[in-house]
Amino acid sequence: MMMLSPLQLMFYLAALLAIIASLKVISGKNSVHSLLYLVVSLLAVAVCFYLMGAPFAAGLEVIVYAGAILVLFVFAIMMFGLGQDETLYTPKIASLSIWIGPSCIAIILLAQLVFVIDSSELQEKLTVNIISAKQVGALLYGPYLLAVEIASFLLLAGLIAGYHFAKPDGQDDHLRLHQPSNEKGE
Amino acid sequence: MIDILFKLLEIIIVIALLIPIAAMLVWVERRMIGIWQDRLGPNRVGPIGILQSVADLLKILGKEDWIPPFSDRLVFVLAPVIGAVCVLMSFAVIPFSPSIGVSDLNIGLLFFLAMASLAVYSVVLAGWASNSKYALLGGMRAAAQTVSYEVFMGISVMGVVLLTGTFNLREIVLAQESGWLIQTQFVGFIIFLIAGIAESHRLPFDLPEAETELTAGFHTEYSGLKFALFFLGEYLSVTLISSMSVVLFFGGWLMPEPLDSWLPPLVWFILKVFVFVLFFILLRTSLPRPRFDQLLSFGWKYMLPLALLNLLVTAAFKLTGGFYG
Numbered sequence: 001m002m003m004l005s006p007l008q009l010m011f012y013l014a015a016l017l018a019i020i021a022s023l024k025v026i027s028g029k030n031s032v033h034s035l036l037y038l039v040v041s042l043l044a045v046a047v048c049f050y051l052m053g054a055p056f057a058a059g060l061e062v063i064v065y066a067g068a069i070l071v072l073f074v075f076a077i078m079m080f081g082l083g084q085d086e087t088l089y090t091p092k093i094a095s096l097s098i099w100i101g102p103s104c105i106a107i108i109l110l111a112q113l114v115f116v117i118d119s120s121e122l123q124e125k126l127t128v129n130i131i132s133a134k135q136v137g138a139l140l141y142g143p144y145l146l147a148v149e150i151a152s153f154l155l156l157a158g159l160i161a162g163y164h165f166a167k168p169d170g171q172d173d174h175l176r177l178h179q180p181s182n183e184k185g186e
Numbered sequence: 187m188i189d190i191l192f193k194l195l196e197i198i199i200v201i202a203l204l205i206p207i208a209a210m211l212v213w214v215e216r217r218m219i220g221i222w223q224d225r226l227g228p229n230r231v232g233p234i235g236i237l238q239s240v241a242d243l244l245k246i247l248g249k250e251d252w253i254p255p256f257s258d259r260l261v262f263v264l265a266p267v268i269g270a271v272c273v274l275m276s277f278a279v280i281p282f283s284p285s286i287g288v289s290d291l292n293i294g295l296l297f298f299l300a301m302a303s304l305a306v307y308s309v310v311l312a313g314w315a316s317n318s319k320y321a322l323l324g325g326m327r328a329a330a331q332t333v334s335y336e337v338f339m340g341i342s343v344m345g346v347v348l349l350t351g352t353f354n355l356r357e358i359v360l361a362q363e364s365g366w367l368i369q370t371q372f373v374g375f376i377i378f379l380i381a382g383i384a385e386s387h388r389l390p391f392d393l394p395e396a397e398t399e400l401t402a403g404f405h406t407e408y409s410g411l412k413f414a415l416f417f418l419g420e421y422l423s424v425t426l427i428s429s430m431s432v433v434l435f436f437g438g439w440l441m442p443e444p445l446d447s448w449l450p451p452l453v454w455f456i457l458k459v460f461v462f463v464l465f466f467i468l469l470r471t472s473l474p475r476p477r478f479d480q481l482l483s484f485g486w487k488y489m490l491p492l493a494l495l496n497l498l499v500t501a502a503f504k505l506t507g508g509f510y511g
Contacts, residue, residue, distance in 0.1 A: 032261065032314060039307070059296030059353075063340070067303025068333060071310065075329045078314050078322060133293070133353060 011051045018044035031077055035070060042066045056133040197278075197288055204277060208421040213238040215467045222471050243414070251410030254316065261315035266408065266415035269308025273422040276301040280429050281356040283439045283452035294355040295347065298430060299340055302385055306332040308419065309387070309404045316407035324395055324403025327478060331384055331391065334485045338493035339381035345374040345500040346434050359438030366437040370503075373496040375435040377489055382427035384485075386420060388466055390473040391481065428462030429455075 004012070021041035028034040042065045050058035140148050213228060217235060220227020229235035253262055279294035281287035291297050306329060313325015347353060349370065350361040358367075368375055384391040395403030405416045432438060436458055439451035446454070476484070 055293045059293045062300035071306050
């Protein structure tokens with residue numbers, strides 16, 4: 001058994017926190033508490049990224065996921081007035097059959113994870129080698145340009161759909177606004 | 187080992203100075219508003235009222251720290267702490283002078299943006315955990331406002347990153363030796379300042395706590411020390427946004443040639459920050475509060491396109507070598 005360096009220790013601590021927080025996300029009954037644990041889990045993952053030599057990815061993880069997307073989740077939960085005990089709304093677990101699908105997927109993932117941890121070739125590649133923002137940018141706008149463009153199309157589609165839903169129904173609204181004043185005039 | 191101890195000492199000194207400064211700002215604000223409105227302001231406690239904040243602190247410590255029985259206890263207690271901690275963490279990456287500064291993080295600017303976006307949770311969760319209508323409305327306003335203004339706050343500082351080629355705040359300051367970035371990034375600065383005011387929930391962007399319509403918004407149910415923590419967070423974030431403006435656009439501790447030998451760099455930095463803080467206070471006394479939909483449409487319809495345009499023009503200039511030859 002070799003001694004862990006302080007950095008390794010920090011990595012495992014962060015990873016452990018991420019796992020515990022993720023477990024709390026799915027075991028909690030209160031949706032806001034679950035979301036908070038999800039934030040903690042994302043922060044822990046960001047620390048892992050940072051320790052593995054990807055500070056840019058770590059920063060974006062916090063800004064985009066923890067700082068923006070989950071705020072919107074919290075916002076939605078507040079809008080719908082959820083947050084207390086939600087077990088009332090969730091269907092009762094009827095039988096063991098609903099566990100089969102997720103379990104298969106989880107087992108495949110677990111096998112992959114074990115393989116990755118076990119393979120020494122990958123271990124060598126994972127030794128810290130700091131990736132700067134510049135490298136990330138060069139990769140995104142070089143070999144992965146197509147992926148970036150597809151993602152931006154997807155976002156644009158979402159934006160247009162959002163605009164469409166949020167737009168007041170032009171004519172109806174116009175009429176509704178003016179009807180009362182017409183009635184008064186008559 | 188001794189390095190770590192020195193670093194810890196530095197962190198403790200920075201925090202030990204920042205918190206009293208933030209507390210003093212309450213008095214500075216009331217006194218300055220008084221002077222601008224042609225009255226005296228608080229001038230009773232100590233010489234020219236300088237101990238007013240100490241008196242306020244004693245008063246607030248003596249108050250009952252009540253947790254409403256209808257609230258979500260855990261989140262209710264956590265919310266003000268998250269706010270103050272996030273703002274204090276941001277100070278870690280700010281270079282105060284050539285030798286002072288807790289961390290020269292390579293992604294300093296991103297770290298600041300990350301902490302600013304995490305600080306939203308404080309307000310949103312306070313609003314939700316209070317379980318009261320005013321607080322909830324305040325929290326929802328805060329969420330919508332902060333998420334919108336965060337978007338172009340990030341974009342507005344990208345011009346700076348483009349010109350200096352780094353996220354490291356110390357390197358950004360050093361890159362301004364030939365000239366402050368305000369010369370070329372004036373639009374970026376204005377957008378950053380507006381977004382910064384919105385982030386710190388100051389007037390005219392204090393809709394989450396608009397007294398006239400929401401009593402006290404997200405902190406309606408808070409009292410005693412927890413209320414004080416919200417207050418502290420607000421004044422700390424005023425100081426933070428001022429410091430960031432100075433670092434990003436006004437050359438940090440740097441001063442032009444004849445002036446820089448008059449005072450030590452740290453003093454120049456503090457003076458610049460103080461000017462910004464006074465500007466924040468002046469804004470509060472002079473501007474009315476917009477309606478909430480006006481606030482949001484202003485952000486998305488004017489500020490966001492402007493920030494994108496600024497980025498585009500800066501990139502074009504950088505590419506053609508227009509700025510620094």
